[in-house]
Amino acid sequence: MREQLLHLLFPHVCLVCNKLLLPEEEQCCQVCLDEFDPFSTVAQAEREVRSTIFAHFGEHFPFEHAWCRYQFHKQSPLQQVLHSMKYEGLFTLGTMFGRQFGRWMLADGIDVSAIDCIVPIPLHRLKKIERTYNQSEKIAEGLSQSLKKPVHSSLLERKRFTVSQTGLSAAERAENAAGAFQATNGVRHQHVLLVDDVVTTGATMAAAAEALRKGGAKSVSLAAIALAAKE
Numbered sequence: 001m002r003e004q005l006l007h008l009l010f011p012h013v014c015l016v017c018n019k020l021l022l023p024e025e026e027q028c029c030q031v032c033l034d035e036f037d038p039f040s041t042v043a044q045a046e047r048e049v050r051s052t053i054f055a056h057f058g059e060h061f062p063f064e065h066a067w068c069r070y071q072f073h074k075q076s077p078l079q080q081v082l083h084s085m086k087y088e089g090l091f092t093l094g095t096m097f098g099r100q101f102g103r104w105m106l107a108d109g110i111d112v113s114a115i116d117c118i119v120p121i122p123l124h125r126l127k128k129i130e131r132t133y134n135q136s137e138k139i140a141e142g143l144s145q146s147l148k149k150p151v152h153s154s155l156l157e158r159k160r161f162t163v164s165q166t167g168l169s170a171a172e173r174a175e176n177a178a179g180a181f182q183a184t185n186g187v188r189h190q191h192v193l194l195v196d197d198v199v200t201t202g203a204t205m206a207a208a209a210e211a212l213r214k215g216g217a218k219s220v221s222l223a224a225i226a227l228a229a230k231e
Contacts, residue, residue: 015084015093016077027096028081036078037071037229042108045069049227053202056170061206062213064191065221067110069101072198072226082197082226091133094197097225098142106146115221116190117152118144121208122181124158139225140195147193155187155215156194156208170201177207183215191219200228 012021016032039045049066070078085093105112120136128134140151159182192212196205199222209220 015081027093032077037073038069039071042067042105042110049199049222052199052227053206056201057206063209063222064219067105067223068199068227069104070226071229073229078226086135086197091135091138094135094138095142098139099145101225102143102146112147112149114191115149115193117150118193118195119152119155121194121196121204122153122156122158136196139197143195143223149193152186155184156212157182157184165200165204177203181208181211183211183217187212188216189218192217193221193223196224198226198228199224
């Protein structure tokens with residue numbers, strides 16, 4: 001917590017190593033970013049996300065594309081930064097991650113013209129009151145800045161409170177997320193880019209994507225900052 005407080009007071013130092021940031025660096029220095037274990041290409045990331053989701057939900061779980069920036073390892077610098085983003089008030093990290101993520105996608109030649117809007121995984125209203133912000137919404141805002149696509153948070157609602165997925169088995173994650181979301185009428189005929197922070201088994205994404213499709217979405221693509229590594 002001391003490091004996070006220092007970063008709020010002195011935002012021009014790296015959140016991980018506390019070294020002074022260069023003018024072109026944001027929140028984290030390039031040396032630390034390189035230690036986050038990024039995927040080398042968008043195609044590699046999509047293969048890994050598909051492999052993870054299909055392993056738990058089978059190939060009947062339909063989605064157009066899946067994008068992810070990093071592999072998530074426990075006790076890593078990336079875990080430290082994502083924890084700060086999610087629980088310690090450094091929500092600007094979400095916008096940074098989203099903005100850099102979008103630039104990386106575009107640099108790899110990804111065509112996003114078919115995407116109509118960006119929809120973050122919603123928090124339950126009680127959890128959002130407690131946390132004051134939704135980290136997935138901040139990531140979506142950063143993606144929007146790079147991809148030039150609107151964020152429509154109101155198109156998906158979390159209709160029931162769920163416990164944290166952390167520590168749950170794959171089966172428990174699926175049960176916990178099942179039926180937790182509901183799409184609103186505005187999603188009809190939309191190609192939605194669904195955004196979350198970390199994909200572990202894909203249970204949350206699967207439940208949210210199912211709700212969007214039931215609500216009339218034309219198609220759903222997935223984007224997450226990190227994918228849990230197979231360790």
